[in-house]
Amino acid sequence: MRKRAIVSVLFLFSLLFLLPDQGRKLHANAEDSSDEVTDPPKVEKKLGGHGGLSTDSDVVRRLESESISKKSLRSSGEKFEFQAEVSRLMDIIINSLYSNKDIFLRELISNASDALDKIRFLALTDKDVLGEGDTAKLEIQIKLDKAKKILSIRDRGIGMTKEDLIKNLGTIAQSGTSGIKKINVFNVLVEKMQSSGDLNLIGQFGVGFYSAYLVADYIEVISKHSDDNQHVWESKADGKFTVSEDTWNEPLGRGTEIRLHLRDDAGGYLEGSKLKDLVKRYSEFINFPIHLWASKEVETEVPVEEDESAEEESETTSTEEEKEEDAEEEDSEKKQKTKKVKETVHEWELLNDVKAMWLRSPKEVTDEEYTKFYHSLAKDFSEEKPTAWSHFNAEGDVEFKAVLYVPPKAAHDQYESYYNSNKANLKLFVRRVFISDEFDELLPKYLSFLKGLVDSDTLPLNVSREMLQQHSSLKTIKKNLIRKTLDMIRKLAEEDPDEVHDDDKKDMEKSGENDEKKGQYTKFWKDFGKSIKLGIIEDASNRNRLAKLLRFETTKSNGKLTSLDQYIKRMKKGQKDVFYITGSSKKQLEKSPFLERLIKKGYEVIFFTDPVDEYLMQYLMDYEDKKFQNVSKEGLKVGKDSKVKELKEAFKDLTKWWKESLAGENVDDVKISNRLADTLCVVVTSKFGWSANMERIMQSQTLSDAKKQAYMRGKRVLEINLRHPIIKELKDRVASDPEDGSVKETAQLMYQTALIESGFILNDPKDFAGRIYNSVKSSLKISPDAVPEEEVEAEETETSEEDEIRWWSEH
DSSP states (O other), X not given: OHHHHHHHHHHHHHHHHHHHHHHHHHHHXXXXXXXXXXXXXXXXXXXXSSSOBOOHHHHHHHHHHHHHHHHSOOTTSEEEEOOHHHHHHHHHHHTOOOSOTTHHHHHHHHHHHHHHHHHHHXXXXXXXXGOSGGGGOOOEEEEEETTTTEEEEEEOSSOOOHHHHHHHHHOSOOSSHHHHXXXXXXXXXXXXXXXXXXXXXXXXXXXXXXXXXXXXXXEXXXXXXXXXXXXXXEEOSSSEEEEEEOSSSOOOSSEEEEEEEEOGGGGGGGOHHHHHHHHHHHSTTOSSOEEXXXXXXXXXXXXXXXXXXXXXXXXXXXXXXXXXXXXXXXXXXXXXXXXXXXXXXEEEEEOOOOOOXXXXXXXXXXXXXXXXXXXXXXXOOSSOOOSEEEEEEXXXXXXXXXXXXXXXXXOTTTTTTTTTOOOOOEEEEETTEEEESOOTTSSOGGGTTOEEEEEEXXXXXXXXXXXXXXXXXXXXXXXXXHHHHHHHHHHHHHTOGGGSOHHHHHHHHHHTOOGGGTTHHHHHHHHHXXXXXXXXXXXXXXXXXXXXXXXXXXXXXXXXXXXXXXXXXXXXXXXOEEEEEEOSOHHHHHTOGGGHHHHHTTOOEEEEOSHHHHHHHHHOOEETTEXXXXXXXXXXXXXXXXXXXXXXHHTHHHHHHHHHHTGXXXXXXXXXXXXXSSOSXXXXXXXXXXXXXXXXXXXXXXXXXXXXHHHHBOOEEEEEOTTSHHHHHHHHXXXXXTTOHHHHHHHHHHHHHHHHHTTOOOSOHHHHHHHHHHHHHHHTTOOTTOOOOOOOOOOOOOOOHHHHHHHHHHO
């Protein structure tokens, strides 16, 4: 106890000696710095948090620059104006009443991830490009400053040069054909955004950066590329921006930092909890670590001051027991006393610690996780779920993992410039390293609507893209992807209650299951059915598997879609061919004369109304040993007619005479028809020539070749309905006087009428109109030579302005 008291006294004396000297030093410092900054800035850590500390002078210079820049753009910067399309987009964003402003963070994080992907790809062939120390860390950092209302997002990606800043943040596309196409597509996108108010589309066109103006009224972009000095891009969204060489901010080393000076109504984004929720919702599956500079309270042990633990000791008589207690206290004095206090500390907090989804077992991933991953991957943040997905691992000689998605709807430009554009929506990874999202060798063009990724363990890393394209493993990967995709689409149809055959449908209706899957394949077909048809044309090896996925309406489907398997199941006994007809609309085809006898006899006919169907049926010649027959072409067989030979002989003179009368009309033959019931006559084409519908399609082509059209145009055959009273009367007239001019005129008019009803375009509409008018004259008993009366020309007289006004007022 005595030793403890002595220590306390010595400690108090030392304090008394130190305080006067310390006070004099503080006073002297205050006097010396009276002419300088009264509140010198403290040493700050850099945004990266891993590097060294900034000096006081650096911080002062930076703070001064920030205070100046927030008021107005730097006068020293080079000034530019936004491209008109960008200004239009920014105007929509700034004046938008769109309530979900959260999308800005996901777009900026997505852009940061893309920049990191690019530098990591370059590092495959040049490791030095990553640099050293903190610069080599591929990560995204988010930091907020509540006092100044600044939110910063920084990446250590590839960075941007001065030219990149001007081009990427000020324009949509450069001049040239591709630039014009891009602007046209962009304008369509903006129209949709403006009409629907849905800004979720913004990321799908690569202009997500501008969504930052939903929450900020002033933005700085600081960027450093290895090939250029560090530059600052800044704009207040007033149609102008400046770019300056950065001499006042901290050197980034490499990468980009975006500083958002938030609006007054966007203060909620300065809360760490809000940012954590947004990252988890939108950016959980980004392939790079996302850190937030966060604060938290921790308990730490600190030494207890001596005077706090001092206790008053009472004078007592020394006994043997007290001596023992003093000895124990002396031993405990050697151990310093501590207490627990709460302190606020700042540190980088990792926000996306989820393992790459495609590396997990498909059984472990929930539907919600698949949906969230799709939204992140496709930059489609609508509330719609993907229509279907397939997650699988391929093992063997070629090992890879893949996740494939069918989007909930087709892109607005899905089939625009189909054969002239390279649209690849699959991301290629090699051993978890992102390689490219423009690698179109993984899937055939007709499956370009799919979105997803492929991660291969077999493909080499350190090779050029050209060498990778020629790698033998790609063919195996492509073959597997096609097979898995077709299985996924087939399963989509099998799980749709509307697709189930009538025998199984009752059981499914009783169970009441899969209600949410009802109509899912019909929706898929409306969005992507054209892709399946293009696949049949392009992919001979998978033609039969693709044909099973075809859907169409028929004369018996009652407005619903049906498949080839269902059609074949309903075929009449003895029917050998699958009947179909092509045209511009179902409504037009339902009235076609080619269907009359088929429908009366109970045959089912498929309606093909898409222009691509004409090309499709040139490649799909048969299915399940059944041939396809266009009912508007030669070769149609409908039952057996025992009297056909007798009828042909009876009408032999008429058909021969009619063929000679149409010698100048490119008519190959005139025959008795087996497909007509009520119509007088029709014109059919040869089996391998163009149909009337195909002729119309080819004539509408901008760069169509007239010579080729003449070659491919099928030979025309006039088929007549021998049961029709007009045909019977014509037969008798020809038998009595084959040279009768009125009979020839009637035969010519009947042929031209048949051309129109069969879907052909007349070469000489005026000639046809003249024949119609002559027929009208005959029915009204007007002389065929009667002509309109000559117009009596009145003498032109000059009229004054007053006369004209008077005339108009009277009339």
